[in-house]
Amino acid sequence: MSESLITPPAGSFAPALLRRSLADALEMDHGVDAVAAEERANSLAKRSLKKDSKVWGLRLAISMMDLTTLEGKDTRGKVHALCQKAMRPDPSDPTIPHVGAVCVYPTMVPFVRQALKGSGVHIASVATGFPSGQTFTSIKVQETRDTVAAGADEIDMVIDRGAFLSGNYQKVFDEIAEIKEACGPAHLKVILETGELANYDQVRRASLIAMFAGADFIKTSTGKVAVNATLPVTLVMLEAIRDFHHATGKKIGMKPAGGIATAKLALSYLVMLYETMGPDWMNPDLFRFGASSLLNDVLMQLRKERTGAYQSGDYFTLD
Amino acid sequence: MTTTEIQTRERLTPGPASSSVLWEYAPSLESTDHVKLASRYNLFIGGKFVEPHSKKWFESINPATEERLAEVAEADAHDVDRAVSEARRAYEKVWRKIAPSERAKYIYRIARLIQEKARALAVVETLDGGKPIKESRDVDVPLAAAHFFYYAGWADKLEYAFPNRTVSPVGVAGQIIPWNFPLLMAAWKIAPALAAGNTVVLKPAETTSVTAMLLAEIIQEADLPPGVVNIITGAGATGAALVSHDDVDKIAFTGSTDVGKRIQRTLAGTKKKLTLELGGKAPNIVFEDAPLDQAVEGIINGIYFNQGHVCCAGSRLFVQESVAEAVIRKLRERVQTLRVGNPLDKNTDVGAINSKAQLEKIRELVESGVDEGAEIFQSSCALPQRGFWFAPTFFTGVSASYRIAQEEIFGPVLSVLTFRTPEEAIEKANNTPYGLSAGVWTEKGSRILNMVSKLRAGVIWANTYNKFDPTSPFGGYKESGFGREGGLHGLAPYVVLS
Numbered sequence: 101m102s103e104s105l106i107t108p109p110a111g112s113f114a115p116a117l118l119r120r121s122l123a124d125a126l127e128m129d130h131g132v133d134a135v136a137a138e139e140r141a142n143s144l145a146k147r148s149l150k151k152d153s154k155v156w157g158l159r160l161a162i163s164m165m166d167l168t169t170l171e172g173k174d175t176r177g178k179v180h181a182l183c184q185k186a187m188r189p190d191p192s193d194p195t196i197p198h199v200g201a202v203c204v205y206p207t208m209v210p211f212v213r214q215a216l217k218g219s220g221v222h223i224a225s226v227a228t229g230f231p232s233g234q235t236f237t238s239i240k241v242q243e244t245r246d247t248v249a250a251g252a253d254e255i256d257m258v259i260d261r262g263a264f265l266s267g268n269y270q271k272v273f274d275e276i277a278e279i280k281e282a283c284g285p286a287h288l289k290v291i292l293e294t295g296e297l298a299n300y301d302q303v304r305r306a307s308l309i310a311m312f313a314g315a316d317f318i319k320t321s322t323g324k325v326a327v328n329a330t331l332p333v334t335l336v337m338l339e340a341i342r343d344f345h346h347a348t349g350k351k352i353g354m355k356p357a358g359g360i361a362t363a364k365l366a367l368s369y370l371v372m373l374y375e376t377m378g379p380d381w382m383n384p385d386l387f388r389f390g391a392s393s394l395l396n397d398v399l400m401q402l403r404k405e406r407t408g409a410y411q412s413g414d415y416f417t418l419d
Numbered sequence: 420m421t422t423t424e425i426q427t428r429e430r431l432t433p434g435p436a437s438s439s440v441l442w443e444y445a446p447s448l449e450s451t452d453h454v455k456l457a458s459r460y461n462l463f464i465g466g467k468f469v470e471p472h473s474k475k476w477f478e479s480i481n482p483a484t485e486e487r488l489a490e491v492a493e494a495d496a497h498d499v500d501r502a503v504s505e506a507r508r509a510y511e512k513v514w515r516k517i518a519p520s521e522r523a524k525y526i527y528r529i530a531r532l533i534q535e536k537a538r539a540l541a542v543v544e545t546l547d548g549g550k551p552i553k554e555s556r557d558v559d560v561p562l563a564a565a566h567f568f569y570y571a572g573w574a575d576k577l578e579y580a581f582p583n584r585t586v587s588p589v590g591v592a593g594q595i596i597p598w599n600f601p602l603l604m605a606a607w608k609i610a611p612a613l614a615a616g617n618t619v620v621l622k623p624a625e626t627t628s629v630t631a632m633l634l635a636e637i638i639q640e641a642d643l644p645p646g647v648v649n650i651i652t653g654a655g656a657t658g659a660a661l662v663s664h665d666d667v668d669k670i671a672f673t674g675s676t677d678v679g680k681r682i683q684r685t686l687a688g689t690k691k692k693l694t695l696e697l698g699g700k701a702p703n704i705v706f707e708d709a710p711l712d713q714a715v716e717g718i719i720n721g722i723y724f725n726q727g728h729v730c731c732a733g734s735r736l737f738v739q740e741s742v743a744e745a746v747i748r749k750l751r752e753r754v755q756t757l758r759v760g761n762p763l764d765k766n767t768d769v770g771a772i773n774s775k776a777q778l779e780k781i782r783e784l785v786e787s788g789v790d791e792g793a794e795i796f797q798s799s800c801a802l803p804q805r806g807f808w809f810a811p812t813f814f815t816g817v818s819a820s821y822r823i824a825q826e827e828i829f830g831p832v833l834s835v836l837t838f839r840t841p842e843e844a845i846e847k848a849n850n851t852p853y854g855l856s857a858g859v860w861t862e863k864g865s866r867i868l869n870m871v872s873k874l875r876a877g878v879i880w881a882n883t884y885n886k887f888d889p890t891s892p893f894g895g896y897k898e899s900g901f902g903r904e905g906g907l908h909g910l911a912p913y914v915v916l917s
Contacts, residue, residue, distance in 0.1 A: 131862040133882050136713035146553065148447035148765040156442065339712045346748070374442050375756050382442065 120348075122273045125305075125312035128343055132300035132336050141331040144375060145368040154367065155405050158398050159197060161366045162189055164384045166224055166355065168203040168392050170231075170323065176211045179204055183215035185419040190399050193406070199395070200384040201254055205230075206247040213251035224254035224289070228279060231293075231322035233258035237275055244282040255279070256289040256390075258322060261296050264306060272306075273313045280314035289317035289355055289388075292337075295327030300336045307340035317353035323390065328358025331368060338376045351380070357390025363401040366394055444758075447765045449552045454539045456629065459490040462498055462652065463635035465505035466645025472497040477654075479629055482549035483762050483771035483806040491628045494651040499660040502620045502649040506591045507666055509646030510618040515588055517644075519616070523574035526613055528641040530567035533560065533606075536637065540630055544602055545762045547629040549771030549807070550725050552763050562887055563606035566905075569889035570610035573910060577615065580907050584916040588616030589692060590668030592913065593661040596631075597674045598624035598773050599728040599829075605631050607904050608671055609648060610889075615913035617669070618647045622661055624674075625654040626774045659685075667691060671912065673730070676827075676853075676898050694902025694912045696730065696894055698827040699855030701876065702848035703733030703884060706841075707741045709860035713882070715749045718833070721858060721884040723757060723769055723811050727831040728777070730899075731856035733884055735824060736813075736835045737844050743837045747815060750835075751796055754811050759800040769831060772807040781809050781830035788814050788823035793834070819847060827853070841866065845873045854896030858884045877903070 149157055167186045169178060179202070186199045201222035202212050209225050216223060227243045229235035244255055257279050263271040280288050290310040294303050310318050318337055321328040334356045341352045354373070360366055366389060373387055381387055396416040404410050459476055461468040471492040479488050494502070514522070533540065540563075541555035550559070577586040592612045596604035601623055612619050623631035635650045651657060655678075662670055662682050669692040672682050676697040686693050703721050705714045721733025738746045762770035772778040789795055793814040802808040813833035817824050824834045838844040848857060857876040859867055867881045877895045880886060887893070892908035894900060902912045 130708065131710045133710040133713040133862075136710070136716055136883060140713070140716050146765070147444065149444060150447050151445040153443060153445040370442075378752075379441055 120312045122270055122309065122312070125273070125308040126269070128308050128347065129305050132304050134300050134332075137300055137336055138332045141335045141372065144335075144372045145331055147368070147371045149367050149371070151405075155402065157367050157370050158363055158402050158405075160382065161363070161370060161389065161398055162199055162395065163197040164388050165199040165395060166201045166203040166357070166388045166390045167199045167395060168323070168357075168390055170203070170205060170226060174205060174208055176208075179208045179211050180215050181419040183212055183221070185395070185417065186221050187216065187219045189395055190403070190416075193402070196399070196402065200388050203256065203390065206243060206250065206252070209247060209250040209252050222254055223252050224256055225250075225252040226256045226258075226322075228257040230256070230258055231324040233260050234262065237278065240275070241278055241282045244279050248282070248284055248286045252286060254287045254289060255283050256291055256319060258291045258293060259306060259310065261293055264297070264302070269305075269309055273309050276310055276313035276315060287316040288314065289319045289353070290315035291319045291322055291357075293322055293325060294320045294329075294333045295325040300332070303333055303336050304340050307337045308344065311341070311344045311352050315352060317355050317388070319355035319357055319390065321356075321358040321390075323358035329356035329360055329390075331372060334369060335372055335376065338373065342377060351386055353386040353388065354381075355388040355390055360389055360391050361393045361397065363394070363398045366398060444766050446761065448761070449542055449545070449556075449763045449765060451542055451546070451763070454542050456489050456543065460492060460629065460632040460652070462492045462494055462502070463632065463638070463648075463650040464498070464502045465509075465649065466639060466643070468635070471495065472501075477625065479547055479626065481546050481806075482626075482773055483803070485805055485807075488546055489629055491625075491632070491652045494622075494653040494657045496660040498651055499620070499657065499664055502651050503591060503593070503661075503664050503666050505646035506618040506620050506649050509644055510588075510591055513644045514613075514618050514647050515616050519575035519577065522613060522616065523571045525641060525643050526567050526571035526574060526610060529637060529643070530564045530571060532637045532641055533564040533567065533634075536633070537561070537564070540602060540633060542763070543633060544630050545770070548598065548601060548627045549762050549773055551767040551770040552765055553767070554725060554770075558887075559600055559603045562889070563603045566603075566606040566610045566889045570614040570909075573611075574614040577910070577914065580910055581914065581916055586615075587915045587917070589913055589915055590617060591666060592617045592619045592669045592671060593664065593667040594619055594621045594671045595658045595661065595674065596621065596623055597730075598627040599725060599730070601627040602630040602634060604673055605634055607909075608673075611904070611909045612671075612913050613647065615910055617913050620649045620651060620661060620667070622651055622653065622658050625652070628652040662686070669693070669912065671902070672696070679900060692912060694894075694904075695900035696902070696904060697855075697898060697900040698829075698853055699730045699732065699895065699899050700735055700825065700827050700851050700853045701731055701733050701856040701858070702735045702737055702844075702851075702874070703858035704737045704838075704844050704848060704860065704870065705739065705742070705746060706859075706861040706863070706866065707739040708862045709742070710862060710882070711742065711745060711749065714860040715746065715753050717858060717860060717882070717884040718746075718750060719753055719757070722813075722833040723754075723831050724885050726769055726772055726809070728773055728829055729885065731878060731885065731893075732829075733856075733858050734828060734833060735848075735851075736833055737838050737847060738835065739844075740837045740839055747835060750813065754796070754798050754813065755800075757798060757800065757811050759798065759808070759810065760803060769811055772809050772830065775807055777829065778807040778809060781828055781832060784823055784826060784828045784830075785812060785832055788817070788821060788832075788834070791818075791821045791823070793817045793821060793823060819850065825851065841870065845870065849873075849875045852898040855894075855899035856880070
C-alpha cells in the first residue's frame with residue numbers, strides 16, 4: 101500500500117499525504133455482488149416512516165434538493181421562476197427550508213446568481229460538455245473556469261465514459277483532477293452516468309477513481325439517459341464513499357439524480373443514507389437530490405401531515 | 420495532481436438538519452385489530468376440535484411482552500392414540516384411495532387459504548414466537564403457502580418423480596416440529612406427506628402452537644377429509660408418545676440433536692421410517708476477493724435472521740486474514756444499525772428471543788465465550804424491559820476449541836475465526852460434528868465449485884445466505900440429521916418404492 105493512503109490525523113492535512121493516484125483508487129476496488137446489493141437496497145426501501153420522523157425526513161429532503169432545469173429551451177424567465185421556488189418552496193409555510201441549490205446550464209448562471217442573491221441557496225451548474233462529455237479536455241477546462249467565473253459555486257461535471265469503458269482509467273482520473281483544479285473554490289460533483297456503466301463493479305470503480313481524483317461529491321446521472329439514479333446504484337456508491345472515508349478521513353458527498361419524483365422514494369434514499377453512512381451524512385453538505393418534479397410531491401406530503409388532508413396539485417405552483 | 424484540502428464552507432442551509440442528529444423512526448406497528456384469537460385451543464383430531472383427555476391446558480405467551488396469548492391443550496398418550504387411530508382410519512378408508520388429482524385439489528386449497536389469511540397468520544406468528552413482522556410477512560407465511568403449492572403439483576405426478584418404480588404411500592406419519600419457524604415447518608412436513616398419500620399427526624413445539632391451530636382451522640375450512648391431518652399440542656411427553664406409538668409408520672422430526680438421538684434410539688429395531696433435521700454450526704467463509712459489503716450483509720442475515728434461531732444459521736464466520744480487519748470493522752458498524760425491539764414494528768430487524776429457557780441458554784454460552792477468552796462485541800441498542808431479549812453479539816479471537824465455536828447457540832451470537840488458505844478454510848469448516856449448511860463468499864467461480872465439492876454440508880450458499888425455496892432440498896450430514904425436505908428429494912421419505 102502506498103504511503104498516500106495512510107490516514108492523516110484529523111485536522112492536520114499534510115499536502116504530501118494527500119497526493120493520490122489512480123493506483124490508490126484501483127487498490128480499493130473489488131467486485132460487487134449484484135443480487136445481494138439489490139436485496140439490501142430493497143430491504144431498506146421497506147422501512148416505514150410515519151409522523152414526526154416522516155416530516156423530519158421530508159424537510160431535510162427539501163434542504164438537500166438541487167432544483168434542476170437542464171433544457172435547451174431554458175430562459176431567463178424560466179430560471180427566475182425556479183429560483184423563487186428554490187428560496188420559498190411553499191409560500192404558505194415559511195418554516196419550510198430553502199432548497200440546497202439551483203442547478204442550470206452555464207449560460208443561465210448569471211441570472212440565477214442575480215435571483216438568488218443573499219438567499220443562501222447555492223448555484224450549481226453542469227459543465228464539461230454535459231451530458232455526453234464528448235469534447236476536448238481543453239474546452240471542458242475552459243467551460244469550468246468560465247462557469248465558476250460567472251458565479252457558480254458548485255460544478256457538476258461528467259466523466260469521460262468512452263475512456264472509462266475502454267479501460268483508459270488514467271484519462272478519466274486526470275481529467276477529473278484537471279477540472280477540480282479549474283474549479284478553484286467551487287465544489288466539484290462528478291457525474292458517473294451509472295446508466296451507461298453496465299454493472300455495479302464499474303460503478304464502484306468509477307466512484308473510487310472520482311474520489312481519489314478530487315471529487316467533493318459523486319453523482320449518479322445526468323438525467324439524460326434511459327436509466328438514471330436507482331437505490332442499488334446509490335448504495336454501491338455510498339459504500340465506496342464509506343471505504344474512502346475510512347482510508348483517507350475525507351467525507352465525500354453523494355447525489356442521486358434523475359427519476360426521483362416522489363416523497364416516498366426520497367425518504368427511501370434518506371433511510372439508505374442514514375443506515376449506511378450514519379448521522380454525519382444527514383445534511384445538505386454531504387447529500388443532494390438532483391430533481392425537478394420531486395419538490396411539489398414533498399410539499400404535498402408535508403401539507404398533508406400539517407392539515408391532515410391531501411390537496412390537489414393546483415395548490416402547488418408549477419415553476 | 421494535488422487534491423486540495425476539504426473545503427470548509429459555512430453550513431449551507433438553516434434546514435432541519437444539523438450534523439449527527441439521530442433519526443428516530445416513529446413506531447410503525449402492524450395492526451392486530453383484524454386478528455381474533457380464541458382464548459383456548461383444543462386438539463384437532465378427526466377433523467374436529469376436541470378437548471384433551473388430560474383436561475389440561477397450558478399457556479402460550481408472547482415472548483416480547485410475557486403476556487398470555489392463548490391457552491393450548493396438553494395431549495397425553497390417550498390423545499395421541501386417538502389422533503393416530505383417526506389418521507389410520509382416514510388413511511385406509513379415504514386418503515390412500517382417492518385419485519391423486521383429488522389430493523392435489525385439497526392441498527392447493529390449503530395453499531390458497533394460507534395466502535388469503537396471510538396477514539393474520541403473520542401477525543400471530545410474530546405474537547407467539549417473537550420474530551419481526553417483516554420476517555413473518557415476507558418469509559415464513561409466503562414460503563409456507565409456496566410449499567403447499569409446490570407439493571400439490573407433485574400429487575398426481577409421483578410416477579414421474581420416481582420413474583420405472585411403483586410408488587405407494589408409507590401410511591401414518593408422526594411429525595414433530597420446532598419453535599423457530601412454526602407455520603413454515605408445519606408446511607414442510609404436511610405438504611409432501613399429503614401429496615404422497617400419507618395421513619399425518621403433527622405436534623408443534625409447546626412455545627409456538629398457535630399458528631399450527633390456525634392451520635388446523637384452515638384445514639377444516641378446506642374441507643379435508645377428517646383425520647387426514649391431526650394436530651396435537653403438548654410438550655416433550657406428547658412427542659415421545661407419538662414417536663413410540665405402534666401404529667405410526669414414519670417419524671419426521673426437526674429439532675435439537677439431543678432429542679433426535681433419543682428418537683433414533685427409540686425407533687431402533689422397529690420398522691418405522693425416520694428422517695431427522697437437527698442442529699448445525701454452519702461455517703460462513705469469506706475470501707479476500709469477496710464482495711465485502713455484500714458479504715457483511717450475508718453474515719448479518721446468516722446469524723441475526725430470526726434472532727439466530729435458525730438451524731442453518733451461519734454461526735461460525737471464517738474470514739481470510741488479509742481482509743479480517745476490514746470485515747470485522749464493517750460488521751461492527753452494521754451490527755450497530757440493527758433495529759432491535761417490538762417485533763410488530765415493521766422497522767424491527769431483530770425481535771425477541773423465543774423463550775426464557777432459550778434466553779438462559781444463550782446467556783450461559785455467551786458467558787462461557789467471555790470466560791474462555793474471546794473478545795465480545797455487542798450492539799449497544801436499548802432492549803425492552805419486559806420480555807426476552809438478547810442484543811446482537813459477535814466474538815472475535817475465537818479458538819476452534821471454545822464452546823462458542825463448537826456448540827449450537829441458537830441465538831444472535833456469531834463466532835469469528837480466521838484462515839489463511841482455502842485448504843485451511845475447508846479443514847476448519849468441516850471440523851464439526853454438524854453438517855447442515857455452509858456459505859462461501861468469493862468472486863471467483865472456480866473457487867466456489869471447489870469449496871462446494873469439499874464442504875460436508877447439506878446446503879451450501881454461494882454469495883448469499885439463508886435462502887429457501889420449496890423446490891430445493893434441505894437437510895444435513897453427520898449429526899445434523901438425515902433425509903431431505905423440499906424438492907423432489909422431499910417426497911422420498913414419504914413413499915415406498917417397489
